[in-house]
Amino acid sequence: MPTRPRLIAVAAIALAAAALAGCSSAVTARPIAGGTAVAAPAAHAKPQVVAIGDSIAFGKGVRPDQAWPALVAAQHGWTLTDLAVSGSGFVKPGWNGDTYREQVATALGLHPDYILIAATRNDRAENAALVASSAEELLGELRDTFPRARIIGITTVWGADTPPPTVATVNGIVGKAVTGVGGTFLDIGYPLAGHPELVQADGIHPNAAGERAVAKVIEDRLAPLGVTS
Incomplete structure (x- = not known):
């Protein structure tokens, strides 16, 4: 006991x-x-955004958080997946052989609330009809898969010199494809033109200050449209 x-x-x-x-x-x-x-309630998830683009959207020569898609995402409190590939375009293959086709294929497996897509200088020497057919097809796939996502396109980010007329052609093609699926296409002009201090030594890619200049113009264009976090 x-x-x-x-x-x-x-x-x-x-x-x-x-x-x-x-x-x-x-x-x-x-x-x-x-x-x-x-x-206890789970924390509210941030809106998701994917970026489809070229070396400038990728942020070649700067830190990833200094590229314009990262700056725009940070401004709005979005979580960014940057799919951009240096050298790529709707038709032009990038350094790894991928075009925008492969970037879009990856995006289709995600759940974006916003999709950023950039016209690019890399398509300026490509067949315009091929660029148009690719842009229309890929934007259509994005819209069909994500009917509620907001698609935001921008015109080509050019360097410090004067762009050739073919860049305007590419911008027109991409703008038509974006607006054709109910997206928003922003004409950001050429904020780096005439400003060599905003580009790297190659005269093409923006430095950190140049990326900020691009992001600011994008924000200025977005503000009246009521795009929020």
Whole structure:
């Protein structure tokens, strides 16, 4: 038969265990009327955005967080997946052989609330009819898969010199494809033209200040449209 001191010790251990169990349940749930408990609410997920583009959207020569898609996403509190590939376009293959086709294929497996897509200088020497057919096809796929997503396109980001007329042709093609699926197409002009201090030594790719200049123009165009986080 257990002695009195031993019974007291057993009781003390049981009370301690009950107290610990009570503390543990208080961390994972909150009490409600009636004595039941519900799990604490999950944090609200941020809107998701994907970027489809070229080396400038990728941020060649700058940190990933300094590229214009990252700056725009940060401004709105979006979570960014940047799919851009250097050298790529709707028709022109990038450094790894991928065009916008492969970027869109990856995007189709995600769940974006916003889709950023850039016209690119890389398509300026390609067959205009091929660029048009690719743009229409890919934008159609994005819209069919994500009927509620907001598609935002921008005109080509050019360097410090004057762009050739073929760039305007590409912009017109991409703009028609974006607006054709109910997207928003922003004419950002050429914020780097005449500003060599905003581009890297190649005269093409914006430096960190240049990427900020591009992002600012995009934000200026978005502000009247009511695009929010």
